[in-house]
Amino acid sequence: MDTRCIGWCIILPIAFLSAHRGKGNECVPRSFGPDRIVCVCNATYCDTTPDNEPKIPRNGTVYWYVSSKEGLRFSRSEAAAAFGSCENGKSRNAATLTVDVTKKYQTILGFGGAFTDSAGINLKKLSEATQDQLIRSYYDPRLGSRYLLGRIPIGGTDFSTRAYTYDDHANDVSLERFALAREDYDYKIPYIKKAIELNPEVRLLSAAWSSPAWMKTNDNINGHGFLKEECYQIYSDYLVKFLDEYKKNGIDVWAVSTGNEPINAYVPFERINTMGWTPKTVGKWVGDNFGPTLAASRHNETRILALDDQRIELPWAVEGMFRNEKARNYTAGIAVHWYTDSFIPATVLDRTHADFPDKFILLTEACTGSNKLEFEKVLLGSWDRGQEYILSIVEYMNHWAVGWMDWNLALDKEGGPNWISNFADSPIIVNPETDEFYKQPMYYALKHFSRFVDRGSVRISITDTDTVKATAFVTPANQVVAVLYNKNDRPTNVVLNDANNRGNSICLELPAYSMNTVIYALVQTSIN
Numbered sequence: 023m024d025t026r027c028i029g030w031c032i033i034l035p036i037a038f039l040s041a042h043r044g045k046g047n048e049c050v051p052r053s054f055g056p057d058r059i060v061c062v063c064n065a066t067y068c069d070t071t072p073d074n075e076p077k078i079p080r081n082g083t084v085y086w087y088v089s090s091k092e093g094l095r096f097s098r099s100e101a102a103a104a105f106g107s108c109e110n111g112k113s114r115n116a117a118t119l120t121v122d123v124t125k126k127y128q129t130i131l132g133f134g135g136a137f138t139d140s141a142g143i144n145l146k147k148l149s150e151a152t153q154d155q156l157i158r159s160y161y162d163p164r165l166g167s168r169y170l171l172g173r174i175p176i177g178g179t180d181f182s183t184r185a186y187t188y189d190d191h192a193n194d195v196s197l198e199r200f201a202l203a204r205e206d207y208d209y210k211i212p213y214i215k216k217a218i219e220l221n222p223e224v225r226l227l228s229a230a231w232s233s234p235a236w237m238k239t240n241d242n243i244n245g246h247g248f249l250k251e252e253c254y255q256i257y258s259d260y261l262v263k264f265l266d267e268y269k270k271n272g273i274d275v276w277a278v279s280t281g282n283e284p285i286n287a288y289v290p291f292e293r294i295n296t297m298g299w300t301p302k303t304v305g306k307w308v309g310d311n312f313g314p315t316l317a318a319s320r321h322n323e324t325r326i327l328a329l330d331d332q333r334i335e336l337p338w339a340v341e342g343m344f345r346n347e348k349a350r351n352y353t354a355g356i357a358v359h360w361y362t363d364s365f366i367p368a369t370v371l372d373r374t375h376a377d378f379p380d381k382f383i384l385l386t387e388a389c390t391g392s393n394k395l396e397f398e399k400v401l402l403g404s405w406d407r408g409q410e411y412i413l414s415i416v417e418y419m420n421h422w423a424v425g426w427m428d429w430n431l432a433l434d435k436e437g438g439p440n441w442i443s444n445f446a447d448s449p450i451i452v453n454p455e456t457d458e459f460y461k462q463p464m465y466y467a468l469k470h471f472s473r474f475v476d477r478g479s480v481r482i483s484i485t486d487t488d489t490v491k492a493t494a495f496v497t498p499a500n501q502v503v504a505v506l507y508n509k510n511d512r513p514t515n516v517v518l519n520d521a522n523n524r525g526n527s528i529c530l531e532l533p534a535y536s537m538n539t540v541i542y543a544l545v546q547t548s549i550n
Contacts, residue, residue, distance in 0.1 A: 058403030134171025142209025301342025313352030408463025
């Protein structure tokens with residue numbers, strides 16, 4: 023490759039990856055088939071990513087992190103070269119991406135995953151040292167993924183070993199018998215507290231899959247059941263009691279949604295814990311009951327999130343709810359799940375933002391292996407599933423989402439436990455027989471964002487192509503962070519241009535099927 027430059031430039035072919043490495047631990051790879059590589063962690067060793075020194079690249083320095091189908095995992099290179107025009111034998115055929123820091127969009131809240139019963143059950147099967155390694159892998163701001171969000175189910179989900187709520191005593195309208203479950207004390211609270219100890223900036227959001235069955239029209243934890251109107255206030259008090267109990271255990275909850283996937287109540291024979299709403303009824307409940315109750319409680323800074331369901335329901339379901347002006351005023355954001363994304367374009371997120379620009383959009387649940395037609399629920403080392411994650415995150419970022427959250431933090435090799443056998447995959451799979459866990463490509467897809475796109479970062483404009491997808495941000499530390507995914511089955515040359523500094527370019531050769539995070543210092547003159 024011709025690497026001559028005119029002016030200041032940086033040409034980074036894949037061979038350059040070994041030129042500079044940080045002092046973090048390397049991935050210990052294990053193959054489960056062609057292009058199916060995991061990184062193995064145990065009580066004494068796990069791959070890590072140390073803080074860069076200096077955090078902001080020196081003027082003219084570019085940091086580049088790469089994970090690839092071929093086997094690279096968060097491999098770091100650093101070039102002590104400044105910006106300029108690129109003259110390269112292959113650059114004439116390169117994909118040209120243009121960054122424009124003057125075009126700014128949403129402010130980022132963060133990335134994270136869910137503290138389900140199943141995640142806690144699997145964590146508890148490991149030695150304490152290995153448990154700590156796993157939580158650090160996600161939440162350690164120095165060596166891990168730097169997660170800033172965590173989701174807490176209010177009571178049980180399908181990813182529990184039984185169906186339960188916090189008051190399964192019929193007609194306990196005074197909620198005298200309300201109590202957290204053993205699962206909270208064994209599988210949720212201990213690991214949430216570890217995450218908060220690692221990073222006090224973590225924000226926690228929560229959702230109930232169902233009210234107690236006796237509050238519902240069908241007297242059941244699942245099925246076609248809705249909250250009885252005479253229970254609107256009782257259920258509001260029930261949710262505030264959950265917040266009270268978690269606060270007693272040293273955990274403040276930042277947001278509560280109106281309920282996980284109420285659309286499941288309309289699905290025939292669906293066994294997942296669920297409680298249905300219509301846009302009108304959820305608007306009435308929030309406007310008349312839950313909103314005022316929360317505002318009058320000690321948790322009056324806890325936010326309410328609408329929907330917490332599929333984007334196929336946008337924007338109509340939110341429009342219906344917000345016809346109740348009181349409900350709209352009590353609601354801070356809109357929570358979305360990804361499971362029907364193949365049926366509905368991301369432009370519905372743009373329409374929702376345009377209609378309700380004062381309400382943030384947050385992707386609160388995603389996982390692979392959940393499709394009932396997929397025979398293998400856990401597919402160890404699957405690059406295709408990692409690709410699904412990173413392309414989804416790029417898409418959501420480019421359509422106004424302020425964050426993206428995974429589902430279970432850890433599952434077993436079967437994809438559970440799950441009380442209705444609704445198994446799924448996870449970025450981390452636990453193997454208690456050998457006291458180790460496996461980081462899958464999905465883990466690194468999220469880390470390419472969460473590690474560098476800090477809370478308070480602002481998305482900026484970047485162009486992309488059909489084969490190189492991209493999104494970009496300016497961080498509070500004045501870094502430009504661009505995340506690129508090469509969908510090509512061969513290495514692809516990319517020229518990254520700065521629209522506000524003519525002639526300034528970064529030339530990269532992206533490996534085939536690769537996730538790339540590129541970081542450089544914001545040139546202040548570019549936004550004057």
